[in-house]
Amino acid sequence: MEDRGPELFVVSDGTGETAVAAVRAAATQFLETFRVRTFGETRHESQVRRVMDRAAEDGALVVFTVVNESITRLIRDLAIEKGVPAVDLLGPLISALASHYKLSPQLRPGILHGFSEDYFKRIEAVEFAVRHDDGANLHTLFQADLVLAGVSRTSKTPLSMYLAQRGYRTGNVPIVPGVEPPRELMEIDPRKVIGLVSDAPALLEIRRARIRQLRASPYLAYADADAVDEELRRARELYRRQGWRVVDITGKAVEEAAARILELHQEGRPA
Numbered sequence: 669m670e671d672r673g674p675e676l677f678v679v680s681d682g683t684g685e686t687a688v689a690a691v692r693a694a695a696t697q698f699l700e701t702f703r704v705r706t707f708g709e710t711r712h713e714s715q716v717r718r719v720m721d722r723a724a725e726d727g728a729l730v731v732f733t734v735v736n737e738s739i740t741r742l743i744r745d746l747a748i749e750k751g752v753p754a755v756d757l758l759g760p761l762i763s764a765l766a767s768h769y770k771l772s773p774q775l776r777p778g779i780l781h782g783f784s785e786d787y788f789k790r791i792e793a794v795e796f797a798v799r800h801d802d803g804a805n806l807h808t809l810f811q812a813d814l815v816l817a818g819v820s821r822t823s824k825t826p827l828s829m830y831l832a833q834r835g836y837r838t839g840n841v842p843i844v845p846g847v848e849p850p851r852e853l854m855e856i857d858p859r860k861v862i863g864l865v866s867d868a869p870a871l872l873e874i875r876r877a878r879i880r881q882l883r884a885s886p887y888l889a890y891a892d893a894d895a896v897d898e899e900l901r902r903a904r905e906l907y908r909r910q911g912w913r914v915v916d917i918t919g920k921a922v923e924e925a926a927a928r929i930l931e932l933h934q935e936g937r938p939a
Contacts, residue, residue, distance in 0.1 A: 673701040677723050679716070679732040679743065684708040685791065687733045687757055689833050696826040696922040699877055710734065716742050724750040733758045789835045797832035800839030801825055806852040809839050814933055815856055816840040817849070817907075818864030819899045820890070821874045823917050823925065827864070830926045836933075843903050845895070854910065859936035862929050863907035865900060867918040872896050 676695075678687040684706040695702045705728075707719050716739060723730050730752055734740045740759055747754035765771065793813075799805050800812065802825065809815060813836045816824045824840035831838040841853045853861070866874075875891040889895040907914050913932045917925045 673703050675703045675705065675726050675728040677719060677726075677728045677730045678704060678706045679710050679719055679730055679734065680706070680708050681711045681734045681736060681739065682708065683791075684733070685794070687731050688794075690757055691731055692826075692829050692833070696830065699874060700881065701825070711736065711739065713739070713742055716746065720746040720750055720752060723752045728752070730754040732756055735762070790833060793832040793835050793837045794829070796837040797828045797839070801828060803841045803850065805839075806841075806850050809841070809852050810856060812837050812839040812856075812860060814838045814929065815853065815861045816864055816929075817843055817853060817861060817903075817912065819843050819845075819871075819903050821871060821878065822864040822866050823922065824864060826922050827917075827926055827929065830922050831929065834926070834930075836930075843899075843906065845889075845899050845902070849906065858911040860933075861910065861912040862932060863903065863912045863914045865904060865907075865914055865916050867916070868893070868897050868900055870918050871900070 676691055678684045678691060680687055688704060688706055691702070691704055695704075707715070710716060710719065720730070720743065722728075730743070730747065732740070732743055732754060734743065734756075735758065740756065743754055744756075746752070796812070800809060814831060816827055816838065817840070818824050820842060824842065828838040828840045841850065843849060872891060872893055875896070876886070879886060879888065879891050904914070906912075913936065915925060915928050915932065920928075
């Protein structure tokens with residue numbers, strides 16, 4: 669059975685998008701794939717108690733953006749009582765702003781984003797990226813602004829989520845050895861598609877680290893040097909044949925690789 673990865677609970681008295689964005693940005697620094705569950709509109713004690721009970725059962729870390737002082741205090745108290753690690757994203761910053769500038773915060777839930785057109789665009793993009801992660805919902809992939817293609821462990825999901833936070837509807841499709849790429853990917857406007865590659869030794873090390881985490885057999889073709897070389901060669905060949913631009917993610921932070929993807933995207937847009 670596949671390891672589903674550690675679980676994170678995002679608790680908010682608003683939509684939770686602020687905390688989710690922060691969590692996903694932090695998660696890009698790890699090889700592990702985190703499962704993020706969002707509990708929005710959490711404004712009552714009964715809701716908090718249910719979430720904290722579940723977090724204790726699942727061994728989850730709780731990240732919260734709650735402005736109501738009594739609810740914040742309850743989360744902290746229950747975290748101590750139940751042994752649940754909890755991170756307050758907004759409380760320390762609001763306190764620092766209030767103290768330094770001698771201001772009184774409004775402490776109204778749900779006002780972090782406002783309702784600008786840009787906000788709704790980013791929300792739509794994030795939802796699109798979640799629905800179109802790892803080759804899912806190919807029948808609507810054509811609606812993407814960007815599509816990332818790549819072999820396993822070339823940062824497709826972290827990059828998709830980062831680009832979505834910037835407002836770009838991004839899907840990603842894995843290139844699997846011995847399996848023909850899906851027709852929907854091959855028919856996408858090639859100006860939308862970015863092929864991701866990596867230096868073979870770097871990719872090999874990432875895959876071997878993943879296998880160690882999963883306690884799987886170290887002799888899988890997934891982490892075989894020759895097999896990885898062949899995967900990358902075939903992927904590059906596919907990208908050339910389809911006329912897709914290529915981004916090498918080797919040694920690049922998600923932000924750096926995403927910046928390069930957006931450069932190519934802008935260059936490829938019709939005049």
